[in-house]
Amino acid sequence: MINLQKNNIDIGNYIVDWYLHAGRQDLPWRNNISPYRVWISEIMLQQTQVKTVIPYYKRFLGKFPTLDSLMVATEDEIIALWSGLGFYRRAKNIFKAKEKIRLELNGKFPKDFEELKLLPGIGESTAGAIMSIAYKKSYPILDANVKRVLSRFAKVKETSLSKRDKKLWEISSNVTPKSDIFEYTQGIMDLGATICTTKDPNCLQCPLNEICASSYNVEAPKKISKVVKIKPVRELDFTLAYTNKHILLFKRNQETFWEGLWLPSEDPKSHNIYNSKSIKQHNVNVHHKLTHLDLNLNINLLSYNNIFKVKTNAEHCWIKKTQIDSFGMPAPIKKIISTL
Structure with missing residues (x-):
C-alpha cells in the first residue's frame, strides 16, 4: 500500500x-x-x-x-x-x-x-x-x-x-x-x-494514472469476500377495490418495507370489502425485487359500481384515479392501478 x-x-x-x-x-x-x-x-x-x-x-x-x-x-x-x-x-x-x-x-x-x-x-x-x-x-x-x-x-x-x-x-x-x-x-x-x-x-x-498504485491493473484491489446470502421470497396478498373513477387504498403502518406507503387492502374481511357486491373480479400476479427481498404479489381486483363505506380504524381513503401521483405507493402497485 x-x-x-x-x-x-x-x-x-x-x-x-x-x-x-x-x-x-x-x-x-x-x-x-x-x-x-x-x-x-x-x-x-x-x-x-x-x-x-x-x-x-x-x-x-x-x-x-x-x-x-x-x-x-x-x-x-x-x-x-x-x-x-x-x-x-x-x-x-x-x-x-x-x-x-x-x-x-x-x-x-x-x-x-x-x-x-x-x-x-x-x-x-x-x-x-x-x-x-x-x-x-x-x-x-x-x-x-x-x-x-x-x-x-x-x-x-x-x-x-x-x-x-x-x-x-x-x-x-x-x-x-x-x-x-x-x-x-x-x-x-x-x-x-x-x-x-x-x-x-x-x-x-484517468488523471491519476501516472501515480496510481493500481494503474492499468483492473483486478486491484481484490474484492473482500462476503457471505453470499440468498434473498428470501415473501408472498403478499392484496385486494384492490375500485370503481370507474376511484381506488380504495390503505396506509401501511407496519415497521417493515413500504412503511408509510399507500396500498390495496391486506385484510379485506375486516375492511368490509366483501360485504359489497362487486361487478367484476380478476387476479394479477406480480414479481417484484427489492434489495434484500423478493416479493410475489397476488392482487385480487374487485370492480364496483359505486364507492362504499369501509368499517375500519385503519387509515384509508377512496382516491380518484387521476390523483395517484399525489400518493406515495410502490411502483408495481402504481403500474397496476394505471391500467384500470
Missing part, C-alpha cells in the same frame, strides 16, 4: 484540473448551489445512480424549490414524490430532518458539521459532502465511488470491511485539499462514477 505522506503525493490538483475540463458540471444539483439543494441531491444519490436520480430530483425541486417551501410539506407529499425511487426510508428521513430544522433550528439549515450529523439520514460522508459543496469548507468524504478510487489508488489490502473503511477514511482525510474543495469533492465522486468504475476502469483517461 502506498504511504501518501511519505511519498509526498498530492492528488488534489490532479482531480481539480480534471474536473474543470471533464467533470459532470451540467448535473442539475450543480447549478444554483444551496445547502438545501445539495442535501436533497446527496440523500437521493445514496444507493442510487445519477441517471435514475435526475428526474426525481427535478420533480422534487419543482414541488419544493426551497427549504422554506419544504417546511410545510407533509410526509405523504414527500413520499409521493419519491415513489419509484426506492429506499423509502430516505424520504421519511427527509421529513424527519425538516421537522427537526423547523422545530429545533428555527427553520435554518445547519452550517456546522456536527450539527448536520444530528439530522436523520445524514452520516459522516453526507455531512462532509454538504460542507464541502454547499459551504466550500474542507471535509473528507467516503461514498462508494470515492472508496473505489482511493482503494485502487493506494492499493489498500485490508481483509475486513471495518479495517478497510478505517484505512480509507484515513487516506481520504490525508488527500482532501484545503483549497478548491468544491471542485475536488465533485471531481473525486465523478472520477469514481465515470472513469474508475467497478468494471473495466478507464485508466487511460
Whole structure:
C-alpha cells in the first residue's frame, strides 16, 4: 500500500484540473448551489445512480424549490414524490430532518458539521459532502465511488470491511485539499462514477494514472469476500377495490418495507370489502425485487359500481384515479392501478 505522506503525493490538483475540463458540471444539483439543494441531491444519490436520480430530483425541486417551501410539506407529499425511487426510508428521513430544522433550528439549515450529523439520514460522508459543496469548507468524504478510487489508488489490502473503511477514511482525510474543495469533492465522486468504475476502469483517461498504485491493473484491489446470502421470497396478498373513477387504498403502518406507503387492502374481511357486491373480479400476479427481498404479489381486483363505506380504524381513503401521483405507493402497485 502506498504511504501518501511519505511519498509526498498530492492528488488534489490532479482531480481539480480534471474536473474543470471533464467533470459532470451540467448535473442539475450543480447549478444554483444551496445547502438545501445539495442535501436533497446527496440523500437521493445514496444507493442510487445519477441517471435514475435526475428526474426525481427535478420533480422534487419543482414541488419544493426551497427549504422554506419544504417546511410545510407533509410526509405523504414527500413520499409521493419519491415513489419509484426506492429506499423509502430516505424520504421519511427527509421529513424527519425538516421537522427537526423547523422545530429545533428555527427553520435554518445547519452550517456546522456536527450539527448536520444530528439530522436523520445524514452520516459522516453526507455531512462532509454538504460542507464541502454547499459551504466550500474542507471535509473528507467516503461514498462508494470515492472508496473505489482511493482503494485502487493506494492499493489498500485490508481483509475486513471495518479495517478497510478505517484505512480509507484515513487516506481520504490525508488527500482532501484545503483549497478548491468544491471542485475536488465533485471531481473525486465523478472520477469514481465515470472513469474508475467497478468494471473495466478507464485508466487511460484517468488523471491519476501516472501515480496510481493500481494503474492499468483492473483486478486491484481484490474484492473482500462476503457471505453470499440468498434473498428470501415473501408472498403478499392484496385486494384492490375500485370503481370507474376511484381506488380504495390503505396506509401501511407496519415497521417493515413500504412503511408509510399507500396500498390495496391486506385484510379485506375486516375492511368490509366483501360485504359489497362487486361487478367484476380478476387476479394479477406480480414479481417484484427489492434489495434484500423478493416479493410475489397476488392482487385480487374487485370492480364496483359505486364507492362504499369501509368499517375500519385503519387509515384509508377512496382516491380518484387521476390523483395517484399525489400518493406515495410502490411502483408495481402504481403500474397496476394505471391500467384500470
